[in-house]
Amino acid sequence: MTEMSFLDHLQELRKRLIIILIALFIGMAVAWPLAPTVQRFMQKPLREPSITQKWQYSVTAWAAQKFPTLTKRLGLEAKPPQITPHKLNYMAPLEPFFVQMKISLITGLGLALPVILYQLWLFFAPALYPQEKKYVYYFIPFGTLAFILGDLFFLNMVWPLIISFSLAYESEILFSMLNLTQFINFCLRLLLLFGVVFELPLILLILARAGVVNLDFLRRNRRVAILLSAVVAAFHADIVTMFAVAIPMYCMYELSILAIRLFGGTPRQEPEAAAVPAGADVPSADR
Numbered sequence: 001m002t003e004m005s006f007l008d009h010l011q012e013l014r015k016r017l018i019i020i021l022i023a024l025f026i027g028m029a030v031a032w033p034l035a036p037t038v039q040r041f042m043q044k045p046l047r048e049p050s051i052t053q054k055w056q057y058s059v060t061a062w063a064a065q066k067f068p069t070l071t072k073r074l075g076l077e078a079k080p081p082q083i084t085p086h087k088l089n090y091m092a093p094l095e096p097f098f099v100q101m102k103i104s105l106i107t108g109l110g111l112a113l114p115v116i117l118y119q120l121w122l123f124f125a126p127a128l129y130p131q132e133k134k135y136v137y138y139f140i141p142f143g144t145l146a147f148i149l150g151d152l153f154f155l156n157m158v159w160p161l162i163i164s165f166s167l168a169y170e171s172e173i174l175f176s177m178l179n180l181t182q183f184i185n186f187c188l189r190l191l192l193l194f195g196v197v198f199e200l201p202l203i204l205l206i207l208a209r210a211g212v213v214n215l216d217f218l219r220r221n222r223r224v225a226i227l228l229s230a231v232v233a234a235f236h237a238d239i240v241t242m243f244a245v246a247i248p249m250y251c252m253y254e255l256s257i258l259a260i261r262l263f264g265g266t267p268r269q270e271p272e273a274a275a276v277p278a279g280a281d282v283p284s285a286d287r
Contacts, residue, residue, distance in 0.1 A: 016119040023115040027108030035103040045163035046086040090180040150198030204256040225253040
């Protein structure tokens with residue numbers, strides 16, 4: 001553990017923030033030509049059936065093949081999923097340009113994430129003991145992988161479900177005119193949220209290995225975790241999105257408990273203080 005003054009902390013923080021901003025700018029520049037491809041992937045639920053609709057059709061077709069009489073009595077017909085293609089609309093002259101900037105920023109954040117995580121680790125490293133600094137070899141690669149997995153899970157499982165539920169309200173008297181900015185902003189906000197949520201098991205595992213939290217503490221606070229998951233999900237308006245956010249968030253909490261149970265948590269061991277003669281003054285240590 002390295003002792004640092006308050007001014008040293010500020011200088012170190014400024015240094016790390018500058019490097020993070022440079023990495024983010026480079027990542028955004030690299031992601032700029034990729035933004036249209038990312039946007040088309042975000043708009044995929046507007047053109048194709050969701051994965052749940054495909055699963056429903058597969059299960060129904062399998063049941064109709066294996067149990068034709070039963071499915072006919074129940075009125076279950078294997079109909080291929082169909083969807084009417086939709087386009088997003090924009091009303092401001094430069095709206096697509098600013099949307100591309102937002103997509104490039106979030107995509108650049110994903111590209112620069114290893115650098116960002118490493119800089120954050122370097123900022124907190126002086127407060128760690130030598131045996132704790134080795135966790136950087138797990139924090140950066142697994143942290144990046146967890147963020148990417150969270151985004152892929154959202155884009156392939158949750159996002160199509162939300163869009164298909166929204167489009168299900170269309171009828172002869174009701175049609176959708178989805179706005180480009182609102183659509184992309186909603187998707188990007190949830191992308192960031194799911195990326196951070198999937199980091200939870202790794203963060204709690206590292207804290208457990210460092211002796212900051214323990215398994216019994218996490219088990220006792222399951223109700224608090226459910227409440228916090230519901231509170232975070234409550235910021236979204238519709239009930240489907242709330243459940244789509246709250247359930248994976250709490251599942252990550254349970255996965256954290258399982259990870260700590262499997263890999264264990266070792267208490268934080270502080271180095272033993274040297275013996276001090278009686279009556280000697282003990283100097284105060286400022287970080």
